[in-house]
Amino acid sequence: MATPAELARLRTDLSEDQTEHLQRLLGSWSLLADLAFSDLLLVAPVSSAPAGTQPQLVVLGQIRPNNRSTLISQDLVGQTMSEERWDLAAEALHTGRLIEGTIELVEFDEEVLVWNVPVRFEDEVVAVLLRVQGSIRGSASLYERTYLDVFERFCIMISESTFPFADEEVAAEETPRVGDGAIVVDEKGCVEFTTPNAVNALHRMGVFSPPDGSQFDELGVDAALVAVALSSGRPVIEEIERRPDVAVLAHCVPMLAGGTVTGALILLRDVTDLRRLDRLVLSKDAAIREVHHRVKNNLQTISALLRIQSRRTGAGDGRQALLEAERRIRSIAIVHEILSREPGDQVPFAEIVSSLVQMAEDSVVVSHPIEITVHGDLGDTTADIATPLAVALAEILQNAVEHGFVGENPAQEVGHVVLTLGNDRDKLWANISDNGCGLPDGFDIATTTSLGLSIVRDLVITQLHGAITMESGGTPQGRGTKVSLTIPLIHHL
Numbered sequence: 001m002a003t004p005a006e007l008a009r010l011r012t013d014l015s016e017d018q019t020e021h022l023q024r025l026l027g028s029w030s031l032l033a034d035l036a037f038s039d040l041l042l043v044a045p046v047s048s049a050p051a052g053t054q055p056q057l058v059v060l061g062q063i064r065p066n067n068r069s070t071l072i073s074q075d076l077v078g079q080t081m082s083e084e085r086w087d088l089a090a091e092a093l094h095t096g097r098l099i100e101g102t103i104e105l106v107e108f109d110e111e112v113l114v115w116n117v118p119v120r121f122e123d124e125v126v127a128v129l130l131r132v133q134g135s136i137r138g139s140a141s142l143y144e145r146t147y148l149d150v151f152e153r154f155c156i157m158i159s160e161s162t163f164p165f166a167d168e169e170v171a172a173e174e175t176p177r178v179g180d181g182a183i184v185v186d187e188k189g190c191v192e193f194t195t196p197n198a199v200n201a202l203h204r205m206g207v208f209s210p211p212d213g214s215q216f217d218e219l220g221v222d223a224a225l226v227a228v229a230l231s232s233g234r235p236v237i238e239e240i241e242r243r244p245d246v247a248v249l250a251h252c253v254p255m256l257a258g259g260t261v262t263g264a265l266i267l268l269r270d271v272t273d274l275r276r277l278d279r280l281v282l283s284k285d286a287a288i289r290e291v292h293h294r295v296k297n298n299l300q301t302i303s304a305l306l307r308i309q310s311r312r313t314g315a316g317d318g319r320q321a322l323l324e325a326e327r328r329i330r331s332i333a334i335v336h337e338i339l340s341r342e343p344g345d346q347v348p349f350a351e352i353v354s355s356l357v358q359m360a361e362d363s364v365v366v367s368h369p370i371e372i373t374v375h376g377d378l379g380d381t382t383a384d385i386a387t388p389l390a391v392a393l394a395e396i397l398q399n400a401v402e403h404g405f406v407g408e409n410p411a412q413e414v415g416h417v418v419l420t421l422g423n424d425r426d427k428l429w430a431n432i433s434d435n436g437c438g439l440p441d442g443f444d445i446a447t448t449t450s451l452g453l454s455i456v457r458d459l460v461i462t463q464l465h466g467a468i469t470m471e472s473g474g475t476p477q478g479r480g481t482k483v484s485l486t487i488p489l490i491h492h493l
């Protein structure tokens with residue numbers, strides 16, 4: 001379905017500024033629907049019709065009240081109607097006056113009562129706001145009369161181009177609604193009317209003096225928002241905090257007539273529970289980070305113990321095995337270390353890579369200087385990919401520095417290991433190539449039984465559902481080894 005902006009662009013001659021004004025109106029009109037207890041429609045003239053055809057109006061937006069049942073069950077957005085049929089809307093559009101009357105709605109048998117409010121932007125009437133009211137009820141209660149009175153004042157502002165407010169922020173999800181609690185003040189900030197929910201919100205803030213008749217800013221709310229809104233003629237949103245942990249969001253909308261501020265509507269919403277949830281989410285995040293931190297500490301302890309043990313074991317296979325186990329545990333600790341610093345469960349893999357490279361460089365034998373370079377990046381990865389992938393890359397890098405450059409090196413040639421990483425949205429890939437001696441004859445990654453590569457194979461194929469290839473001749477000189485990994489991302493969504 002087309003958005004109001006798309007409809008305006010496709011069907012009308014409205015300029016960008018005019019469209020933006022209407023969009024701002026649509027962004028804040030749920031307030032109006034509630035104040036009017038009515039369905040609202042926004043219509044604009046369709047681009048000049050071909051000669052001989054009727055001028056048309058198109059519905060750009062439709063909203064239903066939250067405090068009444070709707071009168072219009074169909075979705076009218078995008079529908080057009082001739083100006084002849086919606087003559088009152090057309091009259092409002094052309095005269096710039098608010099027109100009351102009855103109209104026949106599409107597929108609606110009964111005639112309904114409608115206010116046609118001209119929507120002015122700068123000097124031009126660009127659209128009409130329709131308040132579809134249905135039948136008039138009997139005597140309205142005080143609060144209904146107050147709401148309707150406020151609605152009328154907003155209608156005047158709409159026709160005078162002072163509502164919606166220029167460059168007001170788009171209403172957020174938590175912006176207070178009329179039903180949350182409303183207070184009406186006069187131009188001096190004197191409280192004229194308070195809804196029961198607003199009284200509750202004031203009580204939560206520790207204000208027990210009867211609000212009606214007193215200055216809002218002297219009630220003890222301790223917020224200057226009303227004074228600011230009244231003096232600037234601009235809406236103000238402020239979150240008022242009160243001990244013990246009470247938070248009330250206050251939205252003060254000034255009302256203007258003929259360019260002067262005549263009062264304001266203050267909407268109050270108790271957001272204490274929302275804020276408590278926010279804090280809970282934050283503390284859950286902190287708890288997860290703390291756990292990663294502790295896991296990392298424990299892994300570091302284990303790796304230190306293995307290192308000590310290896311030093312006490314005579315040179316040979318036993319010591320080698322202990323050192324390898326120590327290294328593997330350290331590569332897992334790296335991931336937890338980074339997760340303990342990151343909010344959320346995503347890890348910037350580049351940080352892991354630099355630690356892994358550091359680890360491989362530390363184990364380089366001095367007679368064979370080796371340079372490890374990294375190209376590209378995997379972006380952010382989740383912990384369930386990052387951990388196995390870090391261990392696999394650590395093994396492969398270790399193999400390159402350990403097996404690629406064996407034997408004599410009289411010329412002190414520098415060995416090169418290049419790690420290239422990429423993220424294609426649906427898969428991650430990593431290539432590790434070295435310009436060393438190449439793989440032993442008859443080597444096959446699929447059948448090798450040595451521990452290091454068996455671990456890599458298991459991690460890549462079974463845990464990450466990916467693929468691995470290893471072949472000699474990764475460099476132009478024909479020497480060297482090239483390892484390629486691809487990890488699909490769909491399995492990990």
Ligand SMILES: Nc1ncnc2c1ncn2[C@@H]1O[C@H](COP(=O)(O)OP(=O)(O)O)[C@@H](O)[C@H]1O
Nearest residue numbers: 399400403404438439440450451452453454481
């Ligand atoms: N980059 C490489 N260059 C040369 N040979 C390699 C390379 N990577 C692996 N190999 C060979 O594959 C063998 C198996 O590796 P791996 O399973 O990690 O066991 P280990 O490293 O304990 O020998 C190594 O012994 C080595 O011969």
Ligand SMILES: [Mg+2]
Nearest residue numbers: 395399452453
């Ligand atoms: Mg190895």
